[in-house]
Amino acid sequence: MVSFGTSAPELIVSLNAAIQGNTGIAIGNVIGSNIANLGLVLGLTAVIKPMLFESKSYRLSWWVMLLSALMFIGFAYDGVLDRTDGMFFIAGLLVFITLTIRYRESGFTDEDTGEAVKSKMIPVYFLLGAAGLYFGSELLVDNAVVIAKSLGVSEFIIGITIVALGTSLPEFVTSIMAIIKGQTSISIGNLIGSNIFNVFAVLGITSIVQPMIANSFLFRFDLPVMFGISLLIGFFLFWSKKLSRVEGAILFSAYLFYVLYSLIA
Secondary structure (H helix, E strand, O other): OHHHHHOHHHHHHHHHHHHOOOHHHHHHHHHHHHHHHHHHHHHHHHHHOOEEOOHHHHHHHHHHHHHHHHHHHHHHOOOEEOHHHHHHHHHHHHHHHHHHHHHHHOOOOHHHHOOOOOOOOHHHHHHHHHHHHHHHHHHHHHHHHHHHHHHOOOHHHHHHHHHHHHHOHHHHHHHHHHHHOOOHHHHHHHHHHHHHHHHHHHHHHHHHHOOEEOOHHHHOOHHHHHHHHHHHHHHHHHHHOEEOHHHHHHHHHHHHHHHHHHHHO
């Protein structure tokens, strides 16, 4: 639930961009956000406070994240993400949610679930948040196009840098707050879940509403980096079973290299 909530900006921005015909921003936002979540957010979080974790808790999520990346690569190989691809993405999301609920069900306790928050203001907060996301996405996409034209760079580059950084801020704030409170599982789970949601839900819904062109240059650098950093996280989770400041610095450096290379290449 946390990861789905923090990924809402990616969904609204990518959907808005695709509808306006700016598919480079839509796809770039997803790729850039996924790399930023693991490289920038998780890397900086580990630099601030090293983390120890139980690898079994993330095994299912990590494998699904890896599968979602492979599906992204496979479906984009023909140069387009169409409505059929989108339906497969949505099916993957539903399967993931079902497996997660069943996998975690036996471990739920009253203390874990807590008492539902009851407030008459919740619908108001929801509507205000939805309105903010909509108008914020309009401003972000419109100005991203202006920036791309003024700098003479592609909309895709703006999508994987400025737009992706903006839509990843909720994940960053959530992860920092969680790690400060000692809730490591929320921090890591939020980021892995967000990457899954970005591919399955954001690309899925967006490509159903508006099929998108997936240019061949994605396979030379961007998609391999997204897949590679997912593999690196698996190494840290299942072999190292910790994220030290050194490992956090490695992730953060990988993100910086990706962004700088994308800008100058």
